[in-house]
Amino acid sequence: MAGMDPAISLSLNLKNMAQAKIIKLTEKSTLVSITPNGRQFGSKLAYIRQADGDTVGATIEIADGYTFVDFKVWNPDTDTMEVVTTKDGVVCQTLEWA
Numbered sequence: 001m002a003g004m005d006p007a008i009s010l011s012l013n014l015k016n017m018a019q020a021k022i023i024k025l026t027e028k029s030t031l032v033s034i035t036p037n038g039r040q041f042g043s044k045l046a047y048i049r050q051a052d053g054d055t056v057g058a059t060i061e062i063a064d065g066y067t068f069v070d071f072k073v074w075n076p077d078t079d080t081m082e083v084v085t086t087k088d089g090v091v092c093q094t095l096e097w098a
Helices: 006-014
Strands: 018-025 029-035 044-049 059-062 066-070 072-075 080-083 093-097
Touching: 018 044
Parallel strands: 044 093
Antiparallel strands: 018 029, 018 059, 029 044, 066 093, 072 080
């Protein structure tokens, strides 16, 4: 990108980062739709930690190096970590960084 305006170059680079669109706020987490980069149309749902100022419809950038993993919570009755599923039995996912 030699000779390109730095502002345009920065704009092009940002479109290559993963983006998370906030779909739903739950009691303790945020459901987001993850798009790997600006050039791909597919997305995947994941739950992330809720942050102050999260609003439905907002888009946030996701740092590189993430993978999708099963979303687990502590069950004090069984004293174990259990995978969270939807009402239909679909395993919920979250993000983990290497």
